[in-house]
Amino acid sequence: MKVFLADTDHLESLSILFDKYRVFYGQLSDIEAAKEFLKERFKHNGSVVFVAQDNGEIIGFTQLYPSFSSVSMKRVWILNDLYVKESYRRQKVATLLIHAAQEYAKQSGAVRIVLATHISNTTAQKLYESQGYIKDVEFYHYALRLQ
Template sequence: MKRVWVLNDLFVEEAYRNRGMAGLLLNAAAEFAKTTDAARIILATQASNTPAQSLYESRGYCRDEAFYHYTLSLA
């Protein structure tokens, strides 16, 4: 069974945004995933976070329309 990597909390310091940094980080994550022979990278973002959605979609990430995700909070 192949690995699935979870990409959490992608963040670029505000002063360095809109210079392609996140794109480079996503490229590095994809390269790392390929070198570990992973099947895919998964991530989640807030429904309101349209900049992040544009970023991911521009880098080939597809929004999952087929599954609902559930969380049981234990706090």
């Protein structure tokens, strides 16, 4: 098994997993839209995607979006997406993906990685906490839906 930075050569396989990730969060399946979304991220360097591959098959991914901290005047990465194919779960694939993201963030000079997960997703919460992520108790996070 190996983890590496994805590019447009991985778009077909990655789109299928990305679609499954969206379905997990209650969205309708739309592989073509998933492919177009990812293609735009690659085209404009709007995100960084790491994939896990086993025997030539992409089995998981994590996607980081760039941001900045005005206070520290440094890069921040938003770990927005993490997904592992069901048949590969509980095999440390997610941990490998997180480690790749963390190493990338360190090399880019980032001050931190931030992420959010659904309150009911206790499996993800346990994973993140096992990797040293701390639940924020200093700030409330707000969102404004525009559609």
